[in-house]
Amino acid sequence: MPDASLLGEVIEVIRDAGKVAPGVAIKPEQRLVDDLGIDSLDLVGVFLSIQDRYDVVIDDDDVPDLRRVVDLAEYVAKNRLRAA
Amino acid sequence: MQRRWLKIRKALLRLILPAVRALPPRTASRFVAGIGRAEYTFGRGLRVRFDGAVRRGAAHFGTSWDVAEVGRELAGNQIRWRTRDQLLDGLDDAGVAALFEVEGLEHLTAAQAQGKGVILLGNHFGAHLMPAHWLVRLEYPLRLFMERPNHVSQYLKQRFETEGPLGQKRLFISRKADPNEAAGSILRAGRVLKAGMIMLIAGDVRWEGGNTEEATFLGNTYQFSSTWATLAAITGAPVVPVFCRMLRDGTHRLEFLPGFNVPGSAVRQKQLGAYVQTCLDQVQERVRLSPENSNEYFFWDDPDDAEVVADRFRKSPSPQATGRRS
Numbered sequence: 001m002p003d004a005s006l007l008g009e010v011i012e013v014i015r016d017a018g019k020v021a022p023g024v025a026i027k028p029e030q031r032l033v034d035d036l037g038i039d040s041l042d043l044v045g046v047f048l049s050i051q052d053r054y055d056v057v058i059d060d061d062d063v064p065d066l067r068r069v070v071d072l073a074e075y076v077a078k079n080r081l082r083a084a
Numbered sequence: 085m086q087r088r089w090l091k092i093r094k095a096l097l098r099l100i101l102p103a104v105r106a107l108p109p110r111t112a113s114r115f116v117a118g119i120g121r122a123e124y125t126f127g128r129g130l131r132v133r134f135d136g137a138v139r140r141g142a143a144h145f146g147t148s149w150d151v152a153e154v155g156r157e158l159a160g161n162q163i164r165w166r167t168r169d170q171l172l173d174g175l176d177d178a179g180v181a182a183l184f185e186v187e188g189l190e191h192l193t194a195a196q197a198q199g200k201g202v203i204l205l206g207n208h209f210g211a212h213l214m215p216a217h218w219l220v221r222l223e224y225p226l227r228l229f230m231e232r233p234n235h236v237s238q239y240l241k242q243r244f245e246t247e248g249p250l251g252q253k254r255l256f257i258s259r260k261a262d263p264n265e266a267a268g269s270i271l272r273a274g275r276v277l278k279a280g281m282i283m284l285i286a287g288d289v290r291w292e293g294g295n296t297e298e299a300t301f302l303g304n305t306y307q308f309s310s311t312w313a314t315l316a317a318i319t320g321a322p323v324v325p326v327f328c329r330m331l332r333d334g335t336h337r338l339e340f341l342p343g344f345n346v347p348g349s350a351v352r353q354k355q356l357g358a359y360v361q362t363c364l365d366q367v368q369e370r371v372r373l374s375p376e377n378s379n380e381y382f383f384w385d386d387p388d389d390a391e392v393v394a395d396r397f398r399k400s401p402s403p404q405a406t407g408r409r410s
Binding site: 038043 | 265294318351
């Protein structure tokens, strides 16, 4: 599990780029599409925002595995470390 | 019955195409169109259906087409359209080039010069896969962002096998893709554009679900995929519409229109629908001018096709905007 600070940041990116309503609580185990209702276009926005913010490249082959909030945060943690 | 005959006809066409290709290319195209015209002339049911469709089109545009003449030519061109680019197999590059009149290529050149890749906005008017074949023959860096088309030339099939992050093979999309897979496809397409390549996407694809916009076409309102506009907005790549009309002499007229950009703000301000409608208006204008090149457009609401349409939707329980329907 990534640290709480990173998780919180990723959740905010998901909320902004994924257009999740402010009143909706976003939890680590929630699925981006099925639980948060993010469509494929907004999902692209989420991935692009994550790439820009953390200077990581999300391989499009990895996208199908990034289904939950925590998946995305772990991906950032792993690849940000690798880049460093 | 209608579907069964279509399947038989497709199979027959596949059988005779190798022999037809032995003819001079223009004669081969005219021969194939002749099959459709003969069906129109001798098949009462088909003639009634085509005439009805053409009448609906004429009524929409408020024009007085010669229904029998347009119907006959349309029947011929529909068969040519169904052969995709298969009649071009076996021809050398010069032989292919001789079959095309090209207008507006400077618009594509100007768009390429922007260095952001180009979205080549295609459609299902005329010979819709011929622009791809023509560009590939001239070694333009072209990729298709659509479902893998069936029954195309061996020449294109070989090009479809290109591997790697920018290869064509991984760019084909599936209508069964879930939103994650669709997002991956859009990211991949964005990378291809960033590499300066040309990406052919159809702008007249009716679809349901996310990434669609409501627009009118031939007097009816449908949901259309807006993926091309989204990609243009996200990547900044210019959009160049392309049309390819089938001419009666067996050749083609390829037309590139002036390019335009879709600002990034169009996504946030929900303006993509206007771009989708503009694209469809351009297609409608071509249909008005050349109804014999309208292929299936007049049949979209034909009750005889309802079963086919329903079948397509049944096969696509969770449609994505990146997929093709029509």
